[in-house]
Amino acid sequence: xxxxxxLHNHTTHSDAxxxxxxxxxxxxxxxxxxxxxxxxxxxxxxxVVRELLSSRPSGIQCIYGMEYTTYYGHILCLNLEKYVPxxxxxxxxxxxxxxxxxxxxxxxGIAHPFxxxxxxxxxxxxxxxxxxxxxxxxxxxxxxxxxxxEVNGRGLDWWEQLVLxxxxxxxxxxxxxxxxxxxxxxxxxxxxCTEEExxxxxxxxxxxxxxxxxxxxxxxxxxxxxxxxxFSLENVHKxxxxxxxxxxxxxxxxxxxxxYEISEEKALDLPEDLFPAGPVLIPKLxxxxxxxxxxxxxxICISPPIYR
Amino acid sequence: xxxxxxxEGLVNxxxxxxxxxxICLERPYRSMDIAFTFDQQRFSREDLSEELxxxxxxxxxxxxxxxxxxxxxxxxxxxxxxxxxxxxxxLNDTFIGCIHRQLTERHMHYDGEEATEGCIPTPVFEGVLxxxxxxxNVIKDRTRYTLxxxxxxxxxxxxxxx
Numbered sequence: 001x002x003x004x005x006x007l008h009n010h011t012t013h014s015d016a017x018x019x020x021x022x023x024x025x026x027x028x029x030x031x032x033x034x035x036x037x038x039x040x041x042x043x044x045x046x047x048v049v050r051e052l053l054s055s056r057p058s059g060i061q062c063i064y065g066m067e068y069t070t071y072y073g074h075i076l077c078l079n080l081e082k083y084v085p086x087x088x089x090x091x092x093x094x095x096x097x098x099x100x101x102x103x104x105x106x107x108x109g110i111a112h113p114f115x116x117x118x119x120x121x122x123x124x125x126x127x128x129x130x131x132x133x134x135x136x137x138x139x140x141x142x143x144x145x146x147x148x149x150e151v152n153g154r155g156l157d158w159w160e161q162l163v164l165x166x167x168x169x170x171x172x173x174x175x176x177x178x179x180x181x182x183x184x185x186x187x188x189x190x191x192x193c194t195e196e197e198x199x200x201x202x203x204x205x206x207x208x209x210x211x212x213x214x215x216x217x218x219x220x221x222x223x224x225x226x227x228x229x230x231f232s233l234e235n236v237h238k239x240x241x242x243x244x245x246x247x248x249x250x251x252x253x254x255x256x257x258x259x260y261e262i263s264e265e266k267a268l269d270l271p272e273d274l275f276p277a278g279p280v281l282i283p284k285l286x287x288x289x290x291x292x293x294x295x296x297x298x299x300i301c302i303s304p305p306i307y308r
Numbered sequence: 309x310x311x312x313x314x315x316e317g318l319v320n321x322x323x324x325x326x327x328x329x330x331i332c333l334e335r336p337y338r339s340m341d342i343a344f345t346f347d348q349q350r351f352s353r354e355d356l357s358e359e360l361x362x363x364x365x366x367x368x369x370x371x372x373x374x375x376x377x378x379x380x381x382x383x384x385x386x387x388x389x390x391x392x393x394x395x396x397x398x399l400n401d402t403f404i405g406c407i408h409r410q411l412t413e414r415h416m417h418y419d420g421e422e423a424t425e426g427c428i429p430t431p432v433f434e435g436v437l438x439x440x441x442x443x444x445n446v447i448k449d450r451t452r453y454t455l456x457x458x459x460x461x462x463x464x465x466x467x468x469x470x
Contacts, residue, residue, distance in 0.1 A: 013425045014408040040408040041394065042426045069408065071324045071444055083403035087326050087440060119367050120388045122324075122445040150372070
């Protein structure tokens with residue numbers, strides 16, 4: 001069962017205007033299945049949210065986490081059950097913090113890597129030198145309200161390049177919610193969950209197997225059937241999303257990106273020899289435009305990478 | 309409440325890092341208040357020197373490819389740039405709170421099952437308390453800060469424990 005995860009949210013326990021109850025109500029109103037609590041450098045809201053959810057009939061669930069807000073970048077930490085100190089953060093060897101979080105059972109990812117830092121806001125841009133990306137679980141490729149090209153486009157491109165180089169990194173997105181912000185027509189993270197798993201387990205599995213979707217409301221699925229790949233679209237009815245007649249699917253390989261037309265009604269079967277060369281491909285879905293090009297403004301879905 | 313510790317200090321422009329104060333509690337406390345202040349959070353018009361404007365213009369261009377006019381640069385300096393200092397608390401090396409809100413005067417207050425948002429309620433304070441001043445950004449030299457730690461002891465007249 002596909003569930004919508006909102007993985008980056010703040011409350012009055014750090015610097016947002018939403019109380020824990022406000023956040024829950026805001027998420028319920030937009031039909032979010034699972035939301036993360038990621039206050040800056042504190043986990044004090046965890047207990048409050050747990051208590052509030054224990055008597056909540058909606059069934060909405062929470063991923064407990066924190067946004068490590070350091071001098072050299074923000075690190076989203078999900079499934080964090082206990083506070084892991086970060087005061088020995090080393091700009092040139094951040095792996096130590098990633099590893100400490102991992103030992104605590106948490107998932108760690110780089111939030112809004114290309115946000116503007118100093119002189120505007122020190123720490124917002126990721127300025128650490130990662131030597132070993134195996135310590136990083138994911139990259140937040142879309143921080144919805146950040147500038148499209150200067151921040152999110154660069155974040156997406158960075159993740160794609162790392163994945164095409166062979167790095168094992170999932171992609172996520174978030175609202176970075178600090179108030180009652182409209183979530184219509186923004187990207188959300190979708191994960192295929194099983195009934196046996198808790199949301200935390202589903203998230204961990206999806207991140208570790210790179211099976212996350214970042215989408216505005218339509219998911220692009222890829223499935224291998226014999227010698228061909230079957231591509232289809234699934235409408236997950238996200239708030240604000242309006243279907244179109246035609247879409248453009250792209251497959252980005254290391255050296256070339258190929259484009260194909262696809263629609264909700266008509267799936268697409270492609271033999272592998274029509275793919276770009278290379279062991280890894282990144283499928284993305286765009287709204288079709290008259291010029292036939294894929295524009296970041298028209299991006300609808302970033303699917304899990306295809307490994308051949 | 310009785311004052312357990314008070315300190316004042318100065319930090320220089322561009323300092324990044326932590327300053328930690330360790331307070332060995334000589335008896336248990338039922339409530340605790342950590343008050344922190346700092347000054348010079350923002351630039352004022354009087355601070356707009358040619359050197360500062362040129363430095364910010366250079367940073368915007370080198371880091372982000374942004375070419376700002378003098379007017380735009382002044383807006384960044386006066387509207388965006390700020391000194392940013394957070395406070396973090398541990399008790400016996402266990403995290404019990406951090407204040408991220410950009411307040412030049414703040415309290416981390418603990419009283420039984422209640423605590424300031426950002427802090428984890430702690431019914432009894434006993435052992436070693438550490439207050440860490442997290443300095444993210446300092447825009448002016450000689451930025452002054454004060455830190456005061458006050459507590460309400462468990463044992464008062466007629467009380468034997470918290």
